[in-house]
Amino acid sequence: MVLHERLEPVYANVVERNRGENEFHQAVHEVLESIGPVIEKHPEYAEQKIIERICEPERQITFRVPWEDDRGEVHINRGFRVEFNSALGPYKGGLRFHPSVYQGTVKFLGFEQIFKNALTGLPIGGGKGGADFDPKGRSDREVMRFCQSFMTELHRHLGEYTDVPAGDIGVGGREIGYLFGQYKRITNRYESGVLTGKHLSFGGARVRTEATGYGCAYFVREMLAARGRSFNGMQVVVSGSGNVACYAMEKVHQLGGTVVACSDSSGYVYDENGIDVELVKRLKEVERARIGDYVEHRPAAKFVADRSIWEVPCQVALPSATQNELDAADAAQLIASGCIAVGEGANMPTTPDAVRMFQEAGVAFGPGKAANAAGVATSALEMQQNASRDSWSFEFTEQRLEQIMKDIHARCYATADEYGMAGNYVAGANINGFTNVADAMLRLGLI
Numbered sequence: 001m002v003l004h005e006r007l008e009p010v011y012a013n014v015v016e017r018n019r020g021e022n023e024f025h026q027a028v029h030e031v032l033e034s035i036g037p038v039i040e041k042h043p044e045y046a047e048q049k050i051i052e053r054i055c056e057p058e059r060q061i062t063f064r065v066p067w068e069d070d071r072g073e074v075h076i077n078r079g080f081r082v083e084f085n086s087a088l089g090p091y092k093g094g095l096r097f098h099p100s101v102y103q104g105t106v107k108f109l110g111f112e113q114i115f116k117n118a119l120t121g122l123p124i125g126g127g128k129g130g131a132d133f134d135p136k137g138r139s140d141r142e143v144m145r146f147c148q149s150f151m152t153e154l155h156r157h158l159g160e161y162t163d164v165p166a167g168d169i170g171v172g173g174r175e176i177g178y179l180f181g182q183y184k185r186i187t188n189r190y191e192s193g194v195l196t197g198k199h200l201s202f203g204g205a206r207v208r209t210e211a212t213g214y215g216c217a218y219f220v221r222e223m224l225a226a227r228g229r230s231f232n233g234m235q236v237v238v239s240g241s242g243n244v245a246c247y248a249m250e251k252v253h254q255l256g257g258t259v260v261a262c263s264d265s266s267g268y269v270y271d272e273n274g275i276d277v278e279l280v281k282r283l284k285e286v287e288r289a290r291i292g293d294y295v296e297h298r299p300a301a302k303f304v305a306d307r308s309i310w311e312v313p314c315q316v317a318l319p320s321a322t323q324n325e326l327d328a329a330d331a332a333q334l335i336a337s338g339c340i341a342v343g344e345g346a347n348m349p350t351t352p353d354a355v356r357m358f359q360e361a362g363v364a365f366g367p368g369k370a371a372n373a374a375g376v377a378t379s380a381l382e383m384q385q386n387a388s389r390d391s392w393s394f395e396f397t398e399q400r401l402e403q404i405m406k407d408i409h410a411r412c413y414a415t416a417d418e419y420g421m422a423g424n425y426v427a428g429a430n431i432n433g434f435t436n437v438a439d440a441m442l443r444l445g446l447i
């Protein structure tokens with residue numbers, strides 16, 4: 001899609017200054033596509049170079065992470081933290097441990113995070129981090145040593161009022177525990193609010209584990225309701241089988257839908273009777289097994305390797321694994337099979353071509369910035385509880401989460417309407433998130 005003439009040079013400059021960081025270019029382009037009408041209405045944003053400023057991280061940290069495996073062999077990984085924007089609050093965003101992580105991954109995720117966090121209406125800025133470390137096949141002791149080394153460098157950049165990481169791919173409760181332990185040890189401070197996604201036993205919040213997946217299902221429920229539909233009787237496909245996917249599946253079942261397929265990076269399982277979510281959780285979280293092992297416990301199910309999960313017919317699709325996992329060919333299959341709604345549980349899982357195809361076909365499309373914002377929103381609730389040394393019940397926290405997702409849906413819907421793009425949640429999310437950050441930046445002066 002062509003950009004507004006004032007935004008073309010901004011984008012060209014981003015590509016020039018951040019060479020080879022393709023996902024970052026993609027994420028910037030997607031936001032710039034939406035905000036052409038905004039700078040027509042608010043020329044002050046362009047005059048004050050707000051867009052150029054937003055595209056340049058406030059700070060980027062790259063560091064060496066040396067660690068020793070169980071055999072005594074030394075390994076060197078690379079750690080990253082991008083502190084992108086703190087106009088609305090401390091930098092907030094997860095850490096990803098995956099061999100594919102490089103500067104461009106962290107930059108695209110951090111950029112998206114700015115607008116997602118703004119959209120929640122909570123006081124949090126945007127950041128992201130990670131390392132090119134592969135936790136797969138590593139023992140608990142190895143993961144602990146890696147986390148300790150990673151935090152030994154990162155701790156100097158963190159603080160409950162400065163920068164507050166959480167989990168992401170490859171960083172779950174186990175890793176957050178090791179990271180918090182090392183932070184506490186080095187700083188001699190029990191600063192609970194410095195990390196979120198903590199276990200309940202040391203300052204964690206109820207519903208944080210479930211939040212992103214639950215929130216995604218709630219967001220899609222709202223999109224369906226806006227069209228007079230519900231999850232009742234719907235066949236649903238969810239990619240991935242990690243944190244987001246498992247809890248999205250759980251909530252879809254509670255809301256009356258049936259998830260018939262889920263996946264990991266080795267393939268997908270199809271279970272027409274409905275995926276046994278407890279079994280998937282046990283296999284992936286406890287046994288750290290592969291999704292193919294599911295069929296040993298559910299003989300009626302089948303495992304399909306090396307093919308796209310999006311070939312499975314469904315009315316609702318929730319891509320919840322990783323970026324660019326659903327392309328134009330997948331979108332064509334989904335549209336042909338009668339898909340009416342897509343909610344991005346993952347960050348940027350749908351390629352730009354596929355997004356356009358869904359929109360042109362009239363499929364309700366909920367972008368990750370909106371649909372998966374419940375994770376970070378619940379992290380902000382965890383920070384609130386830590387700051388007041390309080391601990392809320394599961395029911396109360398989930399009610400707040402549900403309301404936050406309803407509000408995000410309403411904001412996206414109303415903003416898209418206001419700018420003449422009714423039903424376009426991508427535009428609604430980008431414009432609402434952008435204007436919240438831009439207005440704060442204007443008031444904060446040239447910083």
Ligand code: NAP
Nearest residue numbers: 168169170212240241242243244264265321322346347375
């Ligand atoms: P996770 O627990 O580590 O799970 C990731 C899942 O995706 C695993 O099932 C993994 O399979 C699968 N996967 C990874 N790369 C893949 C690939 N190339 N092809 C197919 N499957 C692949 O991570 P998560 O926390 O659920 O995060 C999933 C997505 O949601 C990410 O995009 C993340 O940024 C986004 N997100 C997460 C949160 C949160 O609160 N956790 C919040 C907002 C957004 P393997 O086991 O085979 O690797």
